[in-house]
Amino acid sequence: MSNGAKRGGGLLVAGTTSDAGKSVVTAGICRWLSRxxxxxAPFKAQNMSLNSFVTREGAEIGRAQAMQAQAARVEPTALMNPVLLKPGSDRSSQVVLLGKPVGEMSARGYHGGRQEQLLGxxxxxxEELRGTYDAVICEGAGSPAEIxxxxxxxxxxxxxxAARFPVVVVGDIDRGGVFASFFGxxxxxSPEDQSLIAxxxxxxxRGDVSLLEPGMEMLRGLTGRATxxxxxxxxxLGIDEEDGLRVSLRGAVRESVVAPPVGEDVLxxxxxxVPLMSNFTDVDALAAEPGVVVRFVDRPEELTDADLVVVPGTRGTVKALAWLRERGLADALAARAAAGRPVLGICGGFQVLGERIEDEVESRAGTVDGLGLLPVRVRFEREKTLARPVGSALGEAVEGYExxxxxxxxxxxTPFLDGCRVGEVWGTHWHGSLESDGFRRAFLREVAAAAGRRFVPAADTSFGELRERQLDLLGDLIEEHADTAALLGLIEGGAPTGLPFLPPGAP
Incomplete structure (x- = not known):
């Protein structure tokens, strides 16, 4: 390293639970080191997520690892997330290996037969990343104590x-019980695993850190390990979250905190x-606009006051279509279209707006009628499209990923990106298109006009700059509130020697 640490070092960020903050901490450490x-480079050996991204080499990886690569100021690659599991139900997932899908597998089948091969x-x-980068910051999954x-x-x-990396365990104190979680x-x-828990x-x-100090001292006395x-x-700070399955519908709001509306109205x-919602991060760029309020909904009455309804991507297009019909949302979307009120379908959401879906791949449901709001017919192919298209729409340059x-x-x-527009119903396969600032502003002007809102997009909102500011905040968290000298020592030298072994159940 340019600051004295040796080449090829690293650290694993584990967590007491899912959502403990591993992704954010990993990104923060990457940004701090980059400074x-x-x-x-970031690394997550195996990720289970419906939010994914396409690298420039055409590989599919978790969006969290793409975000961490941005925090590290490096280009994301398939090496950073070699195994991606995309749930299709409670019991099976699509397995994406080195950026390419290799088939569906049940949880029992996955854990029962492929792990030795995948560990290699x-x-x-x-090891390839360690040969290229000074340091690799790994993110774990769930908890290391899932025995x-x-x-x-x-x-x-x-x-x-396998890498002889030291491990730092992150605990979410907002949930309570953090000291018990660390100890447990x-x-x-096992003794071998405990020897790496640094x-x-x-x-x-939230509150006065001095109130925690007695607990941290007791924890050190019990475990021999520092906080x-x-x-x-x-x-x-929950940017590019991994799992759309955990979005809470009630009160789930992504609201701009940048500034009040530029015009007289909010949008x-x-x-x-929808079920198996994927890449719901597409709407983050809308929520970044001053005066735009974004909510996740599951009832038709919740569409009544919406100026724009987005049908997002999904890993289960036919399942999402049935869900929209069962909930009464399909009729509400049809009524909106007939009234000239804006609807945007992205990827799977675009597909359900079409006339017909032929699916012998994802759901194996055969031919299913779509909502018929767009003149589109969809046929599922076994080969997955993974692309980084560029183009233009509404007179503005657009980039995205498929x-x-x-x-x-x-x-x-009317052609719209790779999809089409009929009246105020829009559809495209392009994820990430709303991150293109000029296009987003042009699209919101169209939506505001159709909705009769006196809403004006801000002329200077840059989603890329806002994202960089968020990543800098993550770096600030580490730099200002973590023992960075000790973390650097772990990355350079590995776990401390002589750490005590705690017999299970011991005080």
Missing amino acids: QGVKV VVTDCL NLRRTDIVNMGIAR TTALL GYLVNKF YGVLPYRHG RVAVCA IHHGVAEVLGG
């Missing part, structure tokens, strides 16, 4: 053991929270 002139793949990817899965683990202690997580591990990071703390920092609670956006099995045959309407 120090360290050439750093992920360790090879990690029912330890034998087949390739993302937590499995990869830490450590105590449940210490802990408290996340999402490397207490990160304060910060709103608006209200309702996002249909992730879909469905191939759309557009039979009419």
Whole structure:
């Protein structure tokens, strides 16, 4: 490293639970190291997520790893997330290996047979990154203390053991019980795994840190391990979240905190929270606009006051179509279209707005009637489209990315990106298009005009700059509230030696 740490070092960020803050902490460490002139890369051996991204090489990886690569100021690649699992139901997922889908597999089948082979793949990817970068910051998944899965683990202690990386465990104190979680997580591990648990990071703390100090001292006395920092609670840091399945519908609002509306009115956006919702991060660029309020909804009456309704991507297009009909949302969307009120379908949401879907791949449901709001017919192919298209719409340059099995045959309407527009119903396969500032502003002007709102998009909102500011905030959290010298020491030298073993159940 340019600041004295040796080439090829690293660290694994684990968590006491899912959503403890591993992704945010990993991104924060990457941004902090990048500021120090360290050439750093993120890594997550195995990710389960419906929010994914397409790299410039045409590989599909988790959006969280793409965000962490941006935090590290490097180009994301498939090496950074070699295994991506995309749930299609409670019991099966599509397996994406090195950026390409290799088939569907049940949870039992996945954990029962492929792990030894996959461990070789992920360790090879990690070693390639270590040969290129000064440091690699790995993110774990769930908890390393999921002892029912330890034998087949390739993302937590499995990869830490293979690389001999020290592990810092993150705990969300906002949930409560963080000290018990730290102790229990450590105590449940084998002696070999415990030898790599270097210490802990408290996340999402509200209040006076001095009140925590007695607990941290007691924890050190019980475990022999230090707490490397207490990160304060910060709103608006859950960028590029991994799982759309966990979006809470009631009160789920993404509202601009940048500034009040530029015009006289706000613009209200309702996002249909379809089953297996994917890449719901598409609407983050809308929520970044001053005066735009974005809500996730699941009832037709919630569309009544919406100026724009978005039908987002989904890993289950036919399932989402049935859900829209069962909930009465399909009729509400048809009524909006007839009244000339704006609707935008993205990827799977675009597909359900069409006339017909032929699916022998994803749902194997055969031919299914769509909502008939766009003159489009969709046929699912086994080969997945993974692309980074560029183009123009509404007189503005647009960039996006495509992730879909469905191939759309557009039979009419006005061309719109790779899809079409009929009246105020718009459809495209392009994720991320709303991050193009000029296009987003032009689109919102069209929506406001159709909705009769005196809404004016801000002329200077840059989604890219806002994202950079968020990533800088993550770096600030680490730099200002973590023991960065100790973290750098772990990255350089590995876990401290002589750490005590805690027999399970011991005080």
